[in-house]
Amino acid sequence: MSLADDLPWLAPAWQRLIAYTANDRLPQALLVTGKPGLGKMRLALAFAQRLLCRSPSDEACGICASCLLFQAQTHPDLQRVEPIEAGKPIIVDQIRGLIEKLALAPQYGGKRVVIIAPAxxxxxxxxxxxxxxxxxxxxxxxxxxxxxxxxxxPATILSRCQRLNIVPPTRDLALAWLSRKGVAQADALLTLAQGAPLRALALAGEDAIERRSGFFSAWQAVGAKRQDPLSVADRWQPSSTKTPPVSCESLTEWMLSWTQDLIRLRAASAQADLDNPDLRPGLQALSEKLDLKAIYAFLDRLLAARQMLTGQVNRPLLLEELLILWSRLQRH
Incomplete structure (x- = not known):
């Protein structure tokens, strides 16, 4: 099955990449952007294989010596640069090592592809x-x-790359795709994944709906001062007994989504369209106890936290800080 058939929302991006090769206008550097869970790496790897293939059409042939090396992850003309550990930065020594390799000619005499992710x-x-x-x-x-x-x-990096933005599929297309994959509760999972089908598929195997409900209950209890924010933060750290763990990124996104719904409820009350319609009763009750200015301040802190999570940050400490701040918001 071709990439565009398997992940249909990538078809426009794939056609643009193929047009680059057909017109012999392939850029030296391409920045592929889009939210997590849309298949950026799948797209990059498929195009890398297509470029390195000895007998390509619109797709790599899959059977030549180059494709076999690629599938075995041993192709010498594919270089991947990623953090050595999850959550760690890509460091200068990794880039210097890459540059040393690029000083040599491609071993197969054709194209060479470098994938840097997350850039x-x-x-x-x-x-x-x-x-x-x-x-x-x-x-x-x-x-x-x-x-x-x-x-x-950095702006200096951005200015030297052509950009290819991966757009999320329509909700109907995403739900149809998840249905074909046999995903139950697809609508709620797609909401949790912010419209990214691959992320929704991954969440389906992680009991995400149940865990989100559990964290929401704890979040309510912290806000009402029925639970200590530090003990709740400790319970929801990835080092807990939960398997697989819930990342600080996911917990922050959940709180961000709930806070945005609180603002919608204050603005439009019961008529508001929510990102979390299944949590409407609890969110409605919370919205009535919170000052709108305080909600916006908390939203600003969550947005800042999301930005911090793209780099090096003490995640346990950040989660504690967010829950402590949340515990101070409700009026009693």
Missing amino acids: QSMNISAANSLLKTLEEPDAHTLMLLLSDDPHSL
């Missing part, structure tokens, strides 16, 4: 080290930078 995780030294390579591109090399948060990249 925004490069620290300043790493980004500056990459800049010279972007300024003096190798005609044989395509640099693919993948980013969920391109605004975190």
